[in-house]
Amino acid sequence: MQHCLVPPGTVRPRDDHDHADRIALSAATTEGVQMRTEDVRTWIAERREANVFHVEHIPFAALDQWRFEGGTGNLVHSSGRFFAIEGLHVVEQDGPHGDGPYREWWQPVIKQPEVGILGILAKEFDGVLHFLMQAKMEPGNPNLVQLSPTVQATRSNYTKAHGGTNVKLIEYFAPPDPDRVIVDVLQAEQGSWFFRKSNRNMIVETDDDVPMWDDFCWLTLGQIAELMYEDETINMNARSVLSCLPYHDEAPGALLSDVQLLSWFTNERSRHDVRATRIPLKDVTGWKQGVEAIEHEDGLYFKVLAVAVKGSNREKISWTQPLLESVGLGVAAFLMREIGGVPHVLVHARVDGGFVDTVELAPTVQCTPRNYAHLPAESRPPFLDDVLNAPPSRIRYEAIHSEEGGRFLNVRARYLAVEAEDMFDPPPGYAWVTPAQLTALTRHGHYVNVEARTLLACLNAASAQPRRGV
């Protein structure tokens, strides 16, 4: 299906202000047409029970169609598609950056050159935009089933590379009707675990009578905003897509003008010198490969494992695959502060070896504290202790979310927004920006990293709906 992009003969306004108005209305609407918010948890639990899934660790040798490639030792799929576990060598001239105290290191990394689609379908019911969320099983989710976008599909998925079923509703996204696109942007995923991976984050509207299945539900943004406060409920892909919603900026301005913010960002991107080179997995120094895991010699960072999955409502009934498992609970937190009456968050221009271009804007704090537990205080990431020691009275948002369950096994982090005790000059690499400025940047890729997008989705949803303000 190739939609025609061509002339009605006349021009249209460049901005779709209408979208933002309707998003605000949806965010202010906490009762949806299909399900009460308090029933969503029960529904997810039902979906979990309706389809019995088993996920179990297996030795690498028990992987089906995955093998360690001769020569490189890379862990690859026999089709050459999906993803591969390779090696990465990172050298930073001015570090340390990333989730560790070193300026040079080696690590396994996920190489996934295909661009997948993360698409949420939107539709007005009773004049209010609702978003079609799917209760979806992913083998790495701690609770298996979470709310995902309507569609999440690698190109291999929807072109049927693995011989599974069709991806439901993919026809709304590949390609979308250009007159009904609200969001369509390539956004990067974790730069510490993926090498230059992007997915296409999309929100597309329809007036169709969309076919429904038991694992789909239409929710307003107000409902989703409430669910953002629940632990491990909205999956990473959904959070990422929702962060790109074009909310209005109601504030009178910001500490930095947009040009100043972009200039600061350009300076951050220019001043760092990071060389990240893909290497064979077998050449990754400091890691040991066992029968059931590839892990760091210090037991830190993460492990590469293999799992067997048996399910009943996924594209394929059973399969095996590698997953990454983190060694501890992560922390991703924004320090917040009102400046001139406008809420600001302290962003960090973070360097990660897997970023396409040196730095992206990250939360004030983003790390796995256990990786630093053995180190002296001065080697710990800036602001980590401020965040961990903040009294409940200064916590404006908190929930535990897990990362993408198709690649990560029980990788969870505490996502926080913490009121700063006082206003201060940001140190080099940090800047005070408004959530509206970050929202504007999500129209483009490679500005706001995936952890900051999760926090942005939570803050935007919370501040736009009336019951629980941030």
Next chain:
Amino acid sequence: MQHCLVPPGTVRPRDDHDHADRIALSAATTEGVQMRTEDVRTWIAERREANVFHVEHIPFAALDQWRFEGGTGNLVHSSGRFFAIEGLHVVEQDGPHGDGPYREWWQPVIKQPEVGILGILAKEFDGVLHFLMQAKMEPGNPNLVQLSPTVQATRSNYTKAHGGTNVKLIEYFAPPDPDRVIVDVLQAEQGSWFFRKSNRNMIVETDDDVPMWDDFCWLTLGQIAELMYEDETINMNARSVLSCLPYHDEAPGALLSDVQLLSWFTNERSRHDVRATRIPLKDVTGWKQGVEAIEHEDGLYFKVLAVAVKGSNREKISWTQPLLESVGLGVAAFLMREIGGVPHVLVHARVDGGFVDTVELAPTVQCTPRNYAHLPAESRPPFLDDVLNAPPSRIRYEAIHSEEGGRFLNVRARYLAVEAEDMFDPPPGYAWVTPAQLTALTRHGHYVNVEARTLLACLNAASAQPRRGV
């Protein structure tokens, strides 16, 4: 000098509308305070004569501090800085793209990981913004001296890696005063010759009494606009920086809304599958290395050469370096068409092996015709013949410009804007967009390629000044 980015305690508007007003005034002003436009050519000629430069081909063996590295055969500088000539292997799943008819090829490529600064200083005289242009010698310029930005410096330059003199006025740009930044963005250069090279394109304003030298001149945008019609006068770096000026959008809209344009672009970036891998120069298939040149077996595309330069007013008095020389005159052209009374140009989502992310927006036609001369008509790039055969009555802009004279030897292209004979549905990979939409995208990197930026700078300058409309 670290400027303080911190709180006046209050917020400011996010948009600097004031900039666009003052840019419009400068574009409408065709008489500058320092020099009449018609005298600029004479001044450039004087600068050329005031400093005697010699550039001569030399054998690679006569290069000083440059050598073919053992093992890889890469052509590198002994400091490990500046740039290197390496190899590139490109495979496209759905090509051909780039400047040739193949889906898989090998080529030499320039690897320059350092981010340089291209900075133009701006200042109001008599209430009108003037821009400080430098008459600068670059060894690869066909006429040696052209108008360049106030500052063009690699990091090696301004940190004195080669032991030369300081870069004049660099203090305005590294870092800039955040309150005086008009443009500050990383933009990529030629994706067919560079591997992922970006430079920092900057315009910074000052009220200072700026010291002056004989090779600097303050010009209004109206003056620069007239000079854009002169062949080989405004150098590539200046064209690139000027393309990022935030002109107002006076038009009522565009054929595609901004969201639609970004969605189309996202689709273009997603649908292509390009694998570009750096390889040792010695492994580049189809190229032969001689005493004085590395060239393609068919005599097409480009050559790698070495030159010796002797000058007197550059950062260093004499030096040797490699340069790339093209095999023929290039063509870079936009087809244009008014839609609903608003001028649109036909952009091409072009794939190049050296792009950071798959595609950038390019002119409708961008190629070296000689590379296709031996091929049947159906293998020639789309729209090439429309552009080459357009009668003068349909040519809205034309000039010959040369590419960066610090890396390219006599690499020249005809830059054209040609009125399309009629309106048509763009084929896949092409879209009608307004110059204002492209201008908005130049706030961000990796959207508008360097050839399209040259055309955009020419079109914006021409349409904003009264004497010669496009």
